[in-house]
Amino acid sequence: MSFDRAKYERLFLEEASEYLSEMSQALLSLEKDDAFVESVDTIFRLAHSVKSMAATVGQEDIAAFSHGLEDRMQAIRTRGSLLGASELPLLFRALSQLEEMIRSVEAPGPSRPPDADLLMALESAGLDDSPIVDTGPGALAPKKMGS
Structure with a gap:
């Protein structure tokens, strides 16, 4: 029995499309401060699933970027x-980047590599417990879980 890469890539694209839609809804919910814990958990779980599926079909750039998003959500x-x-x-930019990367799998030619600066920004937050303080106009207080 041989590995039908095209078949699994189609399955990956179908599943990833559904997961991206769910992530988008969870981000919108997070933006409205609805169900903070559930939204964060949903995005974390879906990023993990996309990472695993991408690695399975050899889409290492997508797997690496999804891993960065997963780590950010864990933080x-x-x-x-x-x-x-x-x-x-x-987080919205990361979701948009992930959508573009997944769409590029369907296009002929090489897939779109991740934006290195965006990936670095995802991976850099939460390395310690001190929050980034935004003191500019319109700065918002950090949203707390359960508030």
Whole structure:
């Protein structure tokens, strides 16, 4: 029995599309401060699933980027809050990047590599417990879990 890469890649694209839609809904819920814990857990779980599926079909760039998003969500879970007003836009940019990368799998030619700066930003937050303080106009207090 041989490995039908095309078949599994199609399955990956179908599943990833559903997961991206669910992640988008969870991010919108997080933005509205609805069900913080559930939204963070959902995004974490879906990023983990995309990472695993991507690795299975040899999409290492997508797996690496998804891993960065998964780690970021784990840091948010551990802290119990967003770091500040800039973290939510970063998560939306990460989701957009992930969508572009997955769409590029369907296109002929090489898949789109991740934005290295965005991946570094995802991976850099939460390395310690001190929040990033945004003191600019319109700065928001960090959102706390359960508030």
